[in-house]
Amino acid sequence: MIWFEDVEIGTKRDLGTYTFTEDEIIAFAKKYDPQIFHIDPDAAKKTMFGGLIASGWHTAAVWMKLAIADRDRARREGKTLGRSGVSPGFEDLRWIKPVRPGMTLRYTSETIEKIELKSRKDIGLVKSRNEAYDEASGELVFSFIGKGFVQRRPAT
Amino acid sequence: MSNKLLHFEDFAVGRKFVGGPYRVTKDEIFEFAREFDPQPHHLDEEAAKQSMLGGLSASGWQVSAIAMRLFADAVILKTANLGGPGCDDGRWMKPVRPGDVLMFETEVLSVKAPASRPEFGFVKFVWRLFNQRGQVAEFVVTTMPARRGA
Numbered sequence: 001m002i003w004f005e006d007v008e009i010g011t012k013r014d015l016g017t018y019t020f021t022e023d024e025i026i027a028f029a030k031k032y033d034p035q036i037f038h039i040d041p042d043a044a045k046k047t048m049f050g051g052l053i054a055s056g057w058h059t060a061a062v063w064m065k066l067a068i069a070d071r072d073r074a075r076r077e078g079k080t081l082g083r084s085g086v087s088p089g090f091e092d093l094r095w096i097k098p099v100r101p102g103m104t105l106r107y108t109s110e111t112i113e114k115i116e117l118k119s120r121k122d123i124g125l126v127k128s129r130n131e132a133y134d135e136a137s138g139e140l141v142f143s144f145i146g147k148g149f150v151q152r153r154p155a156t
Numbered sequence: 157m158s159n160k161l162l163h164f165e166d167f168a169v170g171r172k173f174v175g176g177p178y179r180v181t182k183d184e185i186f187e188f189a190r191e192f193d194p195q196p197h198h199l200d201e202e203a204a205k206q207s208m209l210g211g212l213s214a215s216g217w218q219v220s221a222i223a224m225r226l227f228a229d230a231v232i233l234k235t236a237n238l239g240g241p242g243c244d245d246g247r248w249m250k251p252v253r254p255g256d257v258l259m260f261e262t263e264v265l266s267v268k269a270p271a272s273r274p275e276f277g278f279v280k281f282v283w284r285l286f287n288q289r290g291q292v293a294e295f296v297v298t299t300m301p302a303r304r305g306a
Binding site (some may be wrong): 028031032033034035037048049053055056057060061062064065068083085086087088089090091092093094095123135144149 | 163170188191193194195197207208209215216217218221222224225228232238239240241242243244245246247248249286287295
């Protein structure tokens, strides 16, 4: 079991890749972000983006999807985190380049800070720098600082 | 409702816009979580009781997406806007549960019109998403570029 005390700053995980499809981009945006350049491929051509692009919140949600898959993978390798998965939020979330249908993004997550909490002795806060790159060009397209609570090693 | 789109000059510091109500269903929580955030506290009612959140709750990213929808309806779809560069801050302050009815309020925090880019300016907003108990469930600071008027 990996506790807050065991989490190492500087650890970087490759979370794998995800390819965005036009259908998924439109379905997500119709529900949560119905701007013309997210839902209408033809009308999107006449916008500043020159074509359909994914909602930034879709790009962020896919980070979560891959982060959970990575955690499950780590668990199968015997590296189970103490009770975790709850987050108080994020910082510096940046949509840097448009994400278009057919684009494949590679997501990464690096542990950058551990914060002990005065108010809670049972959990600590871990900060991570999360990024997504266009697999074809290598360009950074998305980044944010994530925060997650991780259980502290129980006193024995 | 006027057909005239809002422009940069329409966003005075302190101006507020409201949205909602948005009723959160268990099915919607499950649907989002299965696709993007398959953790027990978003998918399994019994397991969720044992989690840090003490019961079933929506993924924070879904809460952000709901706030985005309410911001789009209240502001973006009525504005000559240019797509967003991001959010300085986002805080998930209270769990969002099945049956919660959310109300949205946004306020202009600051405006910036770069001399180098005469065609648009940046409007910084704070979003507050309230639950039916009047608690702030989510707080976000985000920037929206808007075209300048005539």
